[in-house]
Amino acid sequence: MNAFSRYLRIWLASARYSLVRTMMFRGDLFIWASVELLWISVNVLMIAVVYSHTSTIAGWTEYQMLLLVGTSMLIQRFLMGFFWSGIFEMGRNVRSGAFDFVLAQPGDPLFMASTRKLELDGLLNSVVAAGLVVYSARKLGLHPGPAVLALYACMVACGVVIHYSALVMAMSLSFWITSSQGVEGSYFTLMEFSRLPRQAFKGLASAIFVWALPVVIVSNAPARAVLHGFEPSWAVGLCAATLAWFALAVMMFRGGLRRYTSASS
Amino acid sequence: MLKYRHAFVVGLQSNLVYRWNFAVRSLFSLFHLAFVFIFWGAIYSGRAAIGGFGFAQTLTYFVVLFLLQFFIGAFNEDYLISEDVRNGLINQFLLKPINYFAYRLSVFAAARVVSGALGLVAILVALPFFRGYLTLPHDGWRIALGIPAMGLTALIQFSIAYCFGMLAFWFLEIQGFVILSMAVETVLGGQFFPLDLLPPAVFHAVSYLPFYYQAYFPTAIMTGRIGLDVALPGLAIQAIWAFVMVCLAEAVWRRGLRHHTAAGG
Numbered sequence A: 001m002n003a004f005s006r007y008l009r010i011w012l013a014s015a016r017y018s019l020v021r022t023m024m025f026r027g028d029l030f031i032w033a034s035v036e037l038l039w040i041s042v043n044v045l046m047i048a049v050v051y052s053h054t055s056t057i058a059g060w061t062e063y064q065m066l067l068l069v070g071t072s073m074l075i076q077r078f079l080m081g082f083f084w085s086g087i088f089e090m091g092r093n094v095r096s097g098a099f100d101f102v103l104a105q106p107g108d109p110l111f112m113a114s115t116r117k118l119e120l121d122g123l124l125n126s127v128v129a130a131g132l133v134v135y136s137a138r139k140l141g142l143h144p145g146p147a148v149l150a151l152y153a154c155m156v157a158c159g160v161v162i163h164y165s166a167l168v169m170a171m172s173l174s175f176w177i178t179s180s181q182g183v184e185g186s187y188f189t190l191m192e193f194s195r196l197p198r199q200a201f202k203g204l205a206s207a208i209f210v211w212a213l214p215v216v217i218v219s220n221a222p223a224r225a226v227l228h229g230f231e232p233s234w235a236v237g238l239c240a241a242t243l244a245w246f247a248l249a250v251m252m253f254r255g256g257l258r259r260y261t262s263a264s265s
Numbered sequence B: 001m002l003k004y005r006h007a008f009v010v011g012l013q014s015n016l017v018y019r020w021n022f023a024v025r026s027l028f029s030l031f032h033l034a035f036v037f038i039f040w041g042a043i044y045s046g047r048a049a050i051g052g053f054g055f056a057q058t059l060t061y062f063v064v065l066f067l068l069q070f071f072i073g074a075f076n077e078d079y080l081i082s083e084d085v086r087n088g089l090i091n092q093f094l095l096k097p098i099n100y101f102a103y104r105l106s107v108f109a110a111a112r113v114v115s116g117a118l119g120l121v122a123i124l125v126a127l128p129f130f131r132g133y134l135t136l137p138h139d140g141w142r143i144a145l146g147i148p149a150m151g152l153t154a155l156i157q158f159s160i161a162y163c164f165g166m167l168a169f170w171f172l173e174i175q176g177f178v179i180l181s182m183a184v185e186t187v188l189g190g191q192f193f194p195l196d197l198l199p200p201a202v203f204h205a206v207s208y209l210p211f212y213y214q215a216y217f218p219t220a221i222m223t224g225r226i227g228l229d230v231a232l233p234g235l236a237i238q239a240i241w242a243f244v245m246v247c248l249a250e251a252v253w254r255r256g257l258r259h260h261t262a263a264g265g
Helices: A002-024 A026-051 A062-096 A099-103 A109-114 A120-139 A146-175 A184-195 A203-212 A217-228 A232-259 B002-017 B019-044 B055-072 B077-086 B100-133 B140-169 B175-188 B200-206 B216-223 B228-259
Strands: none
Touching: A002 A026, A002 A109, A002 A120, A026 A062, A026 A120, A026 B175, A062 A099, A062 A109, A062 A120, A062 A146, A062 A184, A062 A217, A099 A109, A109 A146, A109 A232, A146 A184, A146 A217, A146 A232, A184 A217, A184 B019, A203 B019, A217 A232, B002 B019, B002 B100, B019 B055, B019 B100, B055 B100, B055 B140, B055 B216, B077 B100, B077 B140, B077 B175, B100 B140, B100 B228, B140 B175, B140 B216, B140 B228, B216 B228
């Protein structure tokens, strides 16, 4: 408990610093919030265009698909808001040797590296993504109760942990390769699959993207919770994937850290 | 020309240093192709054609688009140029008989040779999975018009990236602008969905924008989505846009230099 409160204090200090810094550059906040909003709009536009040519995709209607995409966006916005900047900078800092400053800080290096900055624009747009989920649910005539909403929130939290783990793994590659520039794109590529319904995956694709990589269940599980209520197999699968991927990310980060030899490593 | 040839060779060498980055990116890009295959496969499930094109034609469109992006797409040129401006590295070009646009274009060409080769390797790896679905038209005119269209696309993409890089003369941080523009370019360039799936009036309007010529146009020529009657006037419009973009890049450079202060000795 003592360690928890210490880390909470460190995180609050970082969050306070980030907020003050964001308020100093309000124009920047506006631009980045617009960027995030535009990407959400782009995804919604894509659904609108595709569904103007078809009524269902893998058995999912337009608003069911919108709910799935909204959930995927919500998880990604939380990741962007809470962790993106810190982890993204990690790759560059490893190359330049500035990662020394993280190692010198009073806490676990992974925690210190990934919670250094809070991005208000990502958190602001999580409201837009949540709005998309609510809008889709209303269009579908769904009225989820408190239990389902709590389940949805827990599953979204699990999704954030999985996304976080995938990003940490991608950026940890910077300990091995010369530069991590552009490697973050691999995370985005992989997470594209979270916008697809589980039923779209068949055969080998199902084995890889549903069972081996948790990129499909990460968004499908919470979306299905709203659409169909509690489904034990999805809940257990998501929890197991969360634990496994977080453990893998920590292992990979620590393995990389052992290779780190300060500047130009 | 000799000095730009040297810049090309040096660019080639420095990009080969980052070959693992490109390799990781091209490897993960295979996931994007898998996403396209699964997503569009689900959309086409039970349908022979959408928007007048079959699944094989649409898949071929995305595979060719994927390869073209590796050969002619501007990846991080805007960032590299902005770093040159921000760090004062452009000062050295002001004192030498070197055109900065031509120098950067040479380095861009070198980078695309490396990334294109790795993209090609990625396609060859994926080919056994996709071969049965690919269908390329055999009209000779498509090659004759497609190659200059690709060259002009590269010039447009590079010029836009160059202009965004130049924003560093006025702004401390340009990544927000870059990603904002990327969202627009991705949609209106036809990277999310073939633009011909848009409502006809919108598609017609979009065909006059530069984004249309950034990816969709050469890909549509090569994959048979547009006929000669559209390709010929399109090539003329594309040439105009390329000229406008190069002029704009030169104008932004000149205006930016007025703001520039070269300090130090």
